[in-house]
Amino acid sequence: MFYLVGLGLGDASDITVKGLDIVKKSKRVYLEAYTSILTVGKEALETFYGRKLILADRDMVEQCSDELLADAEIDDIALLVVGDPLGATTHTDLIIRAVEKNIKYKVIHNASIMNAIGCCGLQLYNFGETVSIVFWEETWQPDSFYDKICINKKLGMHTLCLLDIKMKEQTMENLMKGRKTYENPRFMTVAQACQQLMEIIQKKQEQGEDLCLRDETVCIGVARVGSDEQHIIAATLKQLTSVDMGAPLHSLVIPGKTHPIETDMLRHFALDDSVKAILQRL
Amino acid sequence: MFYLVGLGLGDASDITVKGLDIVKKSKRVYLEAYTSILTVGKEALETFYGRKLILADRDMVEQCSDELLADAEIDDIALLVVGDPLGATTHTDLIIRAVEKNIKYKVIHNASIMNAIGCCGLQLYNFGETVSIVFWEETWQPDSFYDKICINKKLGMHTLCLLDIKMKEQTMENLMKGRKTYENPRFMTVAQACQQLMEIIQKKQEQGEDLCLRDETVCIGVARVGSDEQHIIAATLKQLTSVDMGAPLHSLVIPGKTHPIETDMLRHFALDDSVKAILQRL
Incomplete structure (x- = not known):
């Protein structure tokens, strides 16, 4: 077997x-x-x-x-x-x-993170498509996950964003020379993911597009879900770019339409009173 | 604690x-x-x-x-x-x-069923909103889950349908008389869920609406997921109305756009060669 x-x-x-x-x-x-x-x-x-x-x-x-x-x-x-x-x-x-x-x-x-993400207080059956946010490189900065987040948001659905993991990366030089030498593992942080999202938003804004996400949108950063060191923070996208969630793994949740019980739960994870005030108005 | x-x-x-x-x-x-x-x-x-x-x-x-x-x-x-x-x-x-x-x-x-449903071979991150299918009563036959399935399908997403559970039902008579007497638990079967879906489709068709689901759409019935008696069948909606999946709990999956690896896996659960032939054409 x-x-x-x-x-x-x-x-x-x-x-x-x-x-x-x-x-x-x-x-x-x-x-x-x-x-x-x-x-x-x-x-x-x-x-x-x-x-x-x-x-x-x-x-x-x-x-x-x-x-x-x-x-x-x-x-x-x-x-x-x-x-x-x-x-x-x-x-x-x-x-x-x-x-x-x-x-x-x-x-x-x-x-798995696909169901344990319920720990943030948002209901699992209100999540839409899950997206992956990958590390941007100088010449490769995909942003299709932003469109998927917007589709979910328009439907009122939450989005779970899985953040990139690089376990056995090779530098271009080592790859070209066929050397099996690998870089240290890298794990995308909530701050890095939010930074990339902010850059996408800025670009879309400059292009005059309607935005489904703003700097002030309350999102939820989670770290080490399911462990004794689990950490959850609800804060604006902008605030999350400078929050240190500690050791990996991190994930990010973009809420859609929130039910009062969901908002109640998020309030307990709010970074500060300004976030609580935004949640109050949802 | x-x-x-x-x-x-x-x-x-x-x-x-x-x-x-x-x-x-x-x-x-x-x-x-x-x-x-x-x-x-x-x-x-x-x-x-x-x-x-x-x-x-x-x-x-x-x-x-x-x-x-x-x-x-x-x-x-x-x-x-x-x-x-x-x-x-x-x-x-x-x-x-x-x-x-x-x-x-x-x-x-x-x-939970929300992540273990991956057992049917469809990828979790390609699932859209989860829906619940409730037991219809004579005067209450909600069908809003059908619209949600269509929204998911249009986006190419799969839909997990959770099927109704009635654990401590009271008859109207016992309820009115305040008697704490309960009926035996009821669990919706895959066949019952598909029967209700077929009735919705027929109604929509009579009303001249575009259909996102047909009698011949291949769906996946699952039973007792995660147990040694787990049972998975891929068959047309019509076929599933007469398939006996055995003891509870049952769930139903309506596939959206399928990836070749997903189709390969579904083929192993196909009820018969006609289902395999439909999967081949996806």
């Missing part, structure tokens, strides 16, 4: 009891280490589970599935994924490959 | 290790028993946790929060919720009341 086991969002103890049993009994256990991170590393997980884990990077999961799935017809093989295993297309692809090899699979679900 | 502990979607062992520790150490543990169900009942949970649970119905959670939160400033009190604790507004409301009493709270997240 090939198991995809979700680890949830916080630390080692966020695995389910069912998931832990599978980790303990499986012959090989891989830890997927490129779509997300917990607040603890591989060593802490190994200590908690009482066994060794094999690190699986993007190349391995996407290109070496034969190695990963080897003997899964007869043995139990597990792939551990931060959050829920089906949050990323890459794992659906892996399931398809398993099915084609006649390997049985089972998914052990867990919390 | 007031803990809201998610139980996930399958059986007793889908609680997280962190959640189980809290259940074991808390002074009082309530089991919320009206927004969803697991494949096992209260007794199985009590055996697994090794302790007694107090059943909390809607009246208790919504109207007797003082009782529920009593002494939570000094003792650990836990409320167990199927899925993730923040899937329903009623629990956000409870948190607000706790905060107003200066009671600290912590949410232990878990899988």
Whole structure:
């Protein structure tokens, strides 16, 4: 059996009891280490589970599935994924490959940012399409996520913005020279995401476009959701560009139309009285 | 501390290790028993946790929060919720009341249908607004969810349809007479939901409206997601009206624009070759 086991969002103890049993009994256990991170590393997980884990990077999961799935017809093989295993297309692809090899699979679900974002007080069923905000580079500054936010807002829906993660980046020089040397991981902060959004807004304003977001729009920055160090701040987009939310991972929520219970909850996360006053008027 | 502990979607062992520790150490543990169900009942949970649970119905959670939160400033009190604790507004409301009493709270997240629905092969970030399909009564047959499905479809987004649950229904007679006698719980099946959708489509067609859904649209019925008895079927809306998905809970997914990987995965759940042929043409 090939198991995809979700680890949830916080630390080692966020695995389910069912998931832990599978980790303990499986012959090989891989830890997927490129779509997300917990607040603890591989060593802490190994200590908690009482066994060794094999690190699986993007190349391995996407290109070496034969190695990963080897003997899964007869043995139990597990792939551990931060959050829920089906949050990323890459794992659906892996399931398809398993099915084609006649390997049985089972998914052990867990919390992911896609549902745990309810912690900010906004109701899950009022969220529209989820968007990703990527790190801008000098020559590549995509802003299509802004349009998606506007579509959601026009429908009254909230938008969850997932912020970029660069786990195994190569510099252009190392890439050209074929050197497998990687930069340190980078995680986009709420402040960086808001900064990029402010630049988009300014550009749209200069072009005379109608804006669905303004500097004064109250947004919600969240950090380390589901962990003991979870941090949530409701503040204006402009304020959030200078708020330090601490260690990764961060996400950003752009509210649509808010229900009174949602506004009540947001008030508890307000950065200051000016934000509370804006929320009062929603 | 007031803990809201998610139980996930399958059986007793889908609680997280962190959640189980809290259940074991808390002074009082309530089991919320009206927004969803697991494949096992209260007794199985009590055996697994090794302790007694107090059943909390809607009246208790919504109207007797003082009782529920009593002494939570000094003792650990836990409320167990199927899925993730923040899937329903009623629990956000409870948190607000706790905060107003200066009671600290912590949410232990878990899988819910809102993220575990990824099991059907459609990508979570391509889902639009989630809709609820309620049991029609003779004089009350709301169909606004159809319009929301169409809005999602026009945007290329998938729609998760949550199907009605009636846990503690009273007949009109018992309600009028103030008798606290309740009917057996009812859970809407995929077949019932599709039947209601077909009736809406027929009505819209008679009124000459453009249709976003047809009898031949491939939809996905899911049952008991996250449990060992999980069942997924991709079939036309018409076919699904006569498919028996077994015991509750059921949900329905209306796909929007599908990516090739999504279509590949759906093919594995196809009811028959005619469905595979339709998927091939998407």
